[in-house]
Amino acid sequence: MREDAGAGRRVLLSGWGRTAPTAARLARPRDLAELAELVARAPERGVIARGLGRSYGDAAQCAGGLVLDCADLDPGFRVDAAAGTVTASAGTSLDTLLRELVPRGWFPPVVPGTRHVTVGGAIAADIHGKNHHADSSFGAHLRSYTVVTGTGEVRTLRPGDGAPFWAGVGGMGLTGVITEAVVALRPVETAWMRVDTDRTPDLDATLDLMARTDGDYHHTVAWVDLLAAGARTGRSVVTRGHHAVRDDLPVRARRDPLRFAPRVLGAAPGWAPPGLLNRWTVRAFNTAWYARAPQRRRDEITPASGFFHPLDAVRGWNRLYGPRGLVQYQFAVPFGAEPVLRRVVERLSAARAASFLAVLKRFGPGTPGPLSFPQPGWTLALDLPAELSGLPVLLDTFDRWVADAGGRVYLAKDSRMHPELPARMYPRLDEWRAVRAEVDPAGVFRSDLARRLDLVGGGGSR
């Protein structure tokens, strides 16, 4: 039987965590008309857009349905220097944006822990960065975005449009396929950061340092050693910085201050044995990382790529977790819920769970997106091997603490939450569902995440 050329070929897809793969047809529309046509003729099991596959779980999968890769759409790349904005197609990666924008003296308003996400994904997950406390999330810097709705209509939405605009910001692609966006930029003088680094002995000291000094820095983040126990529980390396100005740079770098040249050290091997990252190897790594960091260093001038995206230096690092993959757990709790944060860190430390790269950050005000993750308070993100025994119970316990404290789990990271939880964690879920029902009355936009968590209503069974 001949396959419909436009409907794509069947492939197995999983998220960055490489857990729970499912099969779908993958199509790469070449232009907007083809994209709208694919949406209009969506298969019964639904359609979802996929960018670079950096969501950890199943947000960009649609088992038995259609997955759209928008990388072939016209990049439509335009910088408007007067307005301080960039127009880019949804499939444009932040890596491309940085390489294009930084030499021209502009920086994306928000960059997450990797450059390898797309503009479309950045909107759909309403991503945040180390500057959230100062600048909020990606959605706050959108002038507009264009979307193909469930009826195949092409709409350009602006913040002034209210609910339909915000439903897509953090909407995990379930309100339509984003095709293009206009994003406000930050002018920069250099491609460098001026960074202060401090080592803190325990969690209290970490929280205290961040709470006291967050306001003084544009970007802050803490890396927490979750394997340190006893009096050292929660010891961290806190880095805080600003975009460096030209005069900050050493003389040599001043000649070409906007040179943006991220280093790639190499790629992780294609296969790693199960259990490679265990409590001993990770503890050794964490200890070395902590020991290597200076006790206190001021005004270090460092390339922006290394400051924002240290992990991008190793391509495919997720493969180090072996064939069973990894689970990332990221939650946010409001200020005042520090005891929950402390209990989570203590429990992980006591369980000696092999987590490296736990990232702690303070959130500022969020956006009006009903499903947008950031809310004022603390957020902690950690990676765990999926094969870890006792993991389901451990994370279910954390979910309960987080939900009880008025907090939430990040949908772009989730791969294992219970379906009762999103309604508690995102109290405006029904409001979002109502908007979705208007823009996608037939419910064509569906993902494995939506099915698993019953985000779109109807029992999540189909």
Add this chain to the structure above:
Amino acid sequence: MRNALGAVRSVLVLGGRSEIGLAIAERLVRDGARAVALAVRGGRAPEAAARLREAGAAEVHELEFDADAPASHAAVLARAAGLLGDLDVVVAAFGHLGDQAALEADPVAAAASAHTNLTGHVSAGLAAAARLREQGHGVLVVLSSMAGVRVRRANFVYGAAKAGLDGFAQGLDDALYGSGARVMIVRPGYVRTKMSAHVPAAPFAATPRQVADAVADGLRLGWRYVWVPSVLRSVAAVFRVLPRSVWRRLRR
């Protein structure tokens, strides 16, 4: 949908009165499954359904299923999908142990037993696989047996059917490669159930609950084969190379 840690939303048990099948469903419900369908001869399994509701299942459906009527199997799968939506896990648990001596004396009864244990699984397995392939995900859990690893004198009618089933399930899994669906083959040794009560227990006997726990581990870690208890993997390796003259003399 199966989540990253192996928990699922829906479970279909073919042979819903099987103690092992039920124990697996119960364990999956305790791990978060909300909806279960029990496919049983006669279409009613109120005690099993009550047990699953007590374990926390929000919906339990009972439907008619006759393992010996292959022509009806596709329709049973369609009905189950109508009730549950996506079939996250299908447990093919039906089977017939019988009494070896009696089966040897009654060729017709022996053929009927093999029909249930092998032919029934072929049609039900293919029907289930078609559904899972279409939905792009799902696991078919096939209850094979240690008895099928190398067929023994003591239960060769049953063992031969299980050996056939095991081979069928392996081939089916290969056929499903890349489809998002897969087959998990469970190879328990002796399991203490009503079905096996008339047979003396073999070494390394397990309970239905131990089988269920092993299946849950297998779903979480993506195993292709589940040995219960796990030591049977090594025992099987020995069994396979024992000389015929020794093998023939095994009592059980």
